[in-house]
Amino acid sequence: MNHLNQKYFETETNLDAEDDTESEIAVFTRDTKIKDVRYSLVPIEYPETSEEEVAYIYHIENWEDPKAVFRDIQYSLCDDSGSFSNVGCPFFGKDMDDPENKKWIQVKKAIKHCGDIKTYQLAGPNILKALHTKVNFETNPFICEDDYNNTSENRITRILTQTMIQIAICCTLQVVIRNIVGLTQKLELKRLPCSVEFKMLTPLNLQRFSFVILISKGIHTHPPPPLSKTSTCIKSELRKLIENSKEQLINITAQQLVSGHLLKSVFGTEMVAEIHASLNNIDKLRYLIARVHNQQHPHGQGILGVVYDFYQNTKEIKNYIQKISFFNDGHIMILCMTNEQAAKCIEFKYFEVDLSFKRVYGDINEFEFNAYEEKSRTIITFCRIFTNIATKEAYQKMFETFFEIVKKLSNKPAHFRHIHSDSWVCVLADLNQVQALGLGKAMKKMDPTRKAKEHLQYVFKSCHIYYKKNVDHYPYCADTKHDMLEILKANSSEEINQIFGQIKMRNEDGIQNWLEYYQKPWVLGSLTYHYSLMSYEDWQTTPFDTNIAESAHAMINRTGKSLKLKIAILRGWKHDECIYKRIKIHQQIGIPMSSKDKSDFGKKMQANKRSENYPKEQPVKESNALQKRQRLIMMMTTLKWKLKSARSH
Incomplete structure (x- = not known):
């Protein structure tokens, strides 16, 4: 029953009226009869009022919040104690559920009063004696009068400045009056009571009677x-905008x-203040965003929120986060991987690992496992581990x-070729000692017959570019740096030993x-094949740098840096999911992921073109006598070594 019962209007004759016309009076309760009845489909912020009462009938069908009728009123509404009761409303008609059909539709009656406002005692009559029953926005009713030299921008809620008096509202709700002569006086804020009364009639069964009544008087x-x-x-x-786009707006700020x-x-507008004047206060937007975030993430977006969602088996992360571990030494580890990533990882003969420091805010960093797929010619990520200790x-x-x-995810064992005769042959990383030794110890658990460092000689390769950068920053002479780089080009272990002797x-x-560090077998074996136990074919067919890992970092960093955990x-998951879906489409339909030639041959051609634009390397100049002397000593040492070798033969 969504229609109003017009049968229960009373008709009275106004005997004093000159035209002797009839007027309809609506009966809402036993003691409430109103002539001025208005209808609305939307909430009204400034409902009109009068001494004879004004009734607003709101049709709230399909409203998300029926209480918006009252919440959107800009006046401050104060509850009266004991002002709630259930009464019959003749305006809605008889209750069809009543077997005797004698009771009116029951409504909840609530009475509220317009709250008082506070002002200073020296305020002018435009404030102290202001009266109104309706608000006309065309006259801009919020602007202060010019009696006190206020500009048109000054509002009644702002501090008013007079010619001889400065007024400031203190945190103790007192007003300090400071005269230019030097006299200071404190005055209490003055309350302006308001007698306007609002009656709210809400049917107990809003599903059957989708109408709410607001009655204002005074x-x-x-x-x-x-x-x-x-x-x-x-x-x-605004809440829907944030909730429905939570992947993009999960950490949005009001300014963004x-x-x-x-x-x-x-x-339809880019100016938030044009949507509603109240949003000119940016803190309201901040509060709304914070409230949505608190509802979506009651335990925050840090480690506590992730752990809560993981153990609650939240849909967002249940298929991505595979394990969360806390250790006695304070180590926190969160491993993220999908079934598809695990299956793809088993297909490769190598993977690269690297630690990223920029993407997560705080002490937690991201440890990635990456590789380059030749078929789709793209960089893929197998696993992301978030850790706070390295x-x-x-x-x-x-x-x-x-x-x-x-x-667990691929239903295939994680094997290394030097141990199990199949699967992975190489792990590529920067020459990070703790990272490499951690890998060696993990492989020792697979095969205790070999030492951890011996395992590294079989599978570990370190980045040549990383090594060259380190050499470039060493405080050694140019000849020493040159010899250090020659280790990568040496053709035999004897030549490498000779270079070490010269250094x-x-x-x-x-x-x-x-x-001492670079003469360790596992360190030297990660740089040159002559000290590695890896097969020559595997050594030549796996990368010599970690550019793939660095490119993977750059790609994921485009989704944001210094993010909450x-x-x-979530953004890492979305990024990986997108890459794997594109690979699948490429395999099924044949549409490439890029029009650029990303094959090895294409990359070499592009590198050659870039090198043509670079200036030619100039020979190293001997800058001082010390370098010349060291160069002479090296030449004499080499000559002695050759003479000694010739005599032995």
């Missing part, structure tokens, strides 16, 4: 309040929302967990520590 004895309350409809649309184009797509023991736990999850002969400061995980 005259407001104060200026109309400004538009400080944002309408429920606008807040609902205002400066973007989403507002125009929903509200020690040898921490890396060991991460590699062991990675092998465990790959086996040692110079006896530069700190060179002994460098020699949960946001970083």
Whole structure:
């Protein structure tokens, strides 16, 4: 029953009226009979009132929040104690559920009063004696009068400045009056009471009777309040905008929302203040965004929120986060991988690992496992591990967990060729000692017959570019740096030993520590094949740098940097899911992921073109006598070594 029963209107004759016309009076309760009845499909922010009462009938069918009728009123409404009761409403007619058909439709009656306002005692009559029953926006009722030299921008809620008096509202709700002569006086704020009464009639069964009645009576004895309350409809649309686009807006700020184009797509304007005047206060938008975020993430978007969603089996992350571990040493590890990533990882003969420091805000960093797929000519990620510690023991736990999850998701064992005669042959990384030793210890658990460092000689390769950058930053002479780089080009282990001898002969400061580190078999075996136990074919067919890992970092960093942990995980998942879907489409239909030639041959051609534009390398100039002397000593040492070799033959 969504129609109003017009049968229960009473007709009275106005005997005093000159035209002797009849007027209809609506009966809402036993003691409430109103002549002025108005209808509305939307909430009204400034409902008109009068001494004879005005009734508003709101049709709230399909409204998300029926209470918007009252919440959108800009006046401050105060509840009276014991002002709630259930009464019959003749306006809605008889209750069809009543077997005797004698009871009126039951409504909940609530009485509220317009709240008082506070002002200063020296306010002019335009404030102290202001009266109104309706608000006319065409006359801009919120602007102060010119009696006190206020500009048109000054509002009644702002501080008013007079010619001889300065007024400031203190936090103790007192007004300090400071005269230019020097006299200071404190005055209490003055309350302006308002006798306007609002009656609210809400049917107990809103599904059957989708109407709400608001009755206002009296005259407001104060200026109309400004538009400080944002309408429920606008807040609902803003909330939907954030909720429905949570992948993009999960960490949005008020400033980002205002400066973007989403507002125009929903509200038709880019100026948030034009949507509603109350949003000119940016804190209201911040509060709304924070409220939506708190509803979606009650435990935050950090480690606590991720753990809560994981154990609640939240749909967002249940298929991506595979394991969360906390260790006694304070190590936190979150491993993220899908079934598709695990299956793809088993197909490759190598993978690259690297630690990224920029994407997650705080102490947690991202440890990635990547590779380059030749068929689709794209970089793919197998796994993302979020960790707060990067020690040898921490890396060991991460590699062991990675092998465990790959086996679990792919239903295939995680094998290395030198141990199991199949699967992975190489792990490529920067020459990070704790990272490499952690990998070696994890492989030792697979095969205890070999030492951890021996396992590294079989599978570990370090980035040549990373090594060259380190050499470039060493404080050694040009000849020493040249010899260090020649290690990568040496044709035999004997030639490498000769280079080490030449470097040692110079006896530069700190060179002994460098020699001790790089003469370790597993370190040297990661740089040159002559000290590696990897087969020559595997050595030549796997990369010599970690450019793939660095490119993977750059790609994912486009989704944001210094993100909260949960946001970083969700965006990483979306990025990986998109890449794998594009690979699948490429395999099924044959449409490439890019028109550029990303094959090895194409990359080499592009590198050659770039090198043509680079200036030719100039020979190293001997800058001082010390370098000349060291060069002479090296030449004499080489000559002696050749003479000694000739005599032995």
